[in-house]
Every structure is written in C-alpha cells, then in structure tokens.
Amino acid sequence: DGGITQSPKYLFRKEGQNVTLSCEQNLNHDAMYWYRQDPGQGLRLIYYSQIVNDFQKGDIAEGYSVSREKKESFPLTVTSAQKNPTAFYLCASSNPGTGDTQYFGPGTRLTVL
C-alpha cells in the first residue's frame, strides 16, 4: 500500500469554506477512488475515476467535486454545499480488470469548526 499519499493528514475548515484534499499515487494505477468514513461506519464511495479526464459519481457525491487531469493525481474538493463534511477521507487506487485489490492512502481527517 505504499505509493499512495494523501495530504494533509489533519485539516480544519471553517463553515462556508471550500477545501481540497490531495491524493497522489505512483503505482501507475488507472483507477482512483474517494471514500468517506464516519465513526463506526463503513466506507462510502464519493467519486471514482477509471481513466484520466473521466470520473463518475459514487453513492454520496453531493457537495463534493473532483478532477483527474493526471493519472497520478485525484484531488477531492469538499464544497460549502456539503452539509456535514467532518469525516475521515480515504483515497484508493487500483488497476481495473487485473483482479487486484484497491490500495488505500493513509487518509485525511477533516474537521469543520
């Protein structure tokens, strides 16, 4: 699971502000994913991208936006439209069609003050 980095590890945001979470991978994976994890909850898919310049909404995309301009990078913006953004955000990557699993980054804990 080395090779996927997320920054920052902790992030504090005031209400009404947009904030961007970074995710970078050097595994040459085509697909990248963003999940949200709330305390005591499972992983919920926000957005995913299977190829550069293309991405799809997951189960809870409202209030979030992404871009995939480079294969290595898949930043997530948490907008002011997201009503309850305080959570642990995990990025993952994989190579579709190979049968290999997803590998996760270390996560970013976002707290809205």
Added chain:
Amino acid sequence: GENVEQHPSTLSVQEGDSAVIKCTYSDSASNYFPWYKQELGKRPQLIIDIRSNVGEKKDQRIAVTLNKTAKHFSLHITETQPEDSAVYFCAASDVNRDDKIIFGKGTRLHILP
C-alpha cells in the same frame, strides 16, 4: 447494484479463541471478495481475498470461505491475539465489470485478555 451485509457489528472473543465474521452479498456477478483490517485512525489494509473459483483460502491464522450458491462468505481468525483487535471489512466486486468495491459496514473485533 451490489449490497453487502456484514455481521456482527461488534465481536468480543477471549485471547486464543477463534473469531468468525460473516458477510452476504446480493449480486451473483460478484467474483472477488477482499477482507480489510483497519486499526484505529489508519488506512484499511488487505489481509486476505478470495475469488469465486475457489471455496476456501487460508493464510496462517486467517481463512476465508465462500459459498457462491448462498452468496455468503466468512472470515475465520484462529488463536486470536491482542494485535487482532481492529475493525474488519468485507467487500465484494465484479472485476470483469469495473473495480468498484462494495464494502460491508465493518465488524469491531475486541480480543479480551
């Protein structure tokens, strides 16, 4: 779409005893079933996986069984140790379709001294 149910949500076992976590899935097309272990504040880590062409897989103290007919798969941990305490997630995906992995809600495993 796929739906993964996981039970129990919390499990406490005496050190040295065995722990079993059970999952069911809804999409008969799912053919890849990874299990992840997540320690507090850290990323999920793959601990074992199984594909639909086998019924059982073992790696030291960890084993996974799959019953395709019943759409049911289980994680077995034998001779539990304190470091097994964590949250465990099951998941299912169809690697021939896309790499979207659907996760269960997780099981918090406590190993009692």
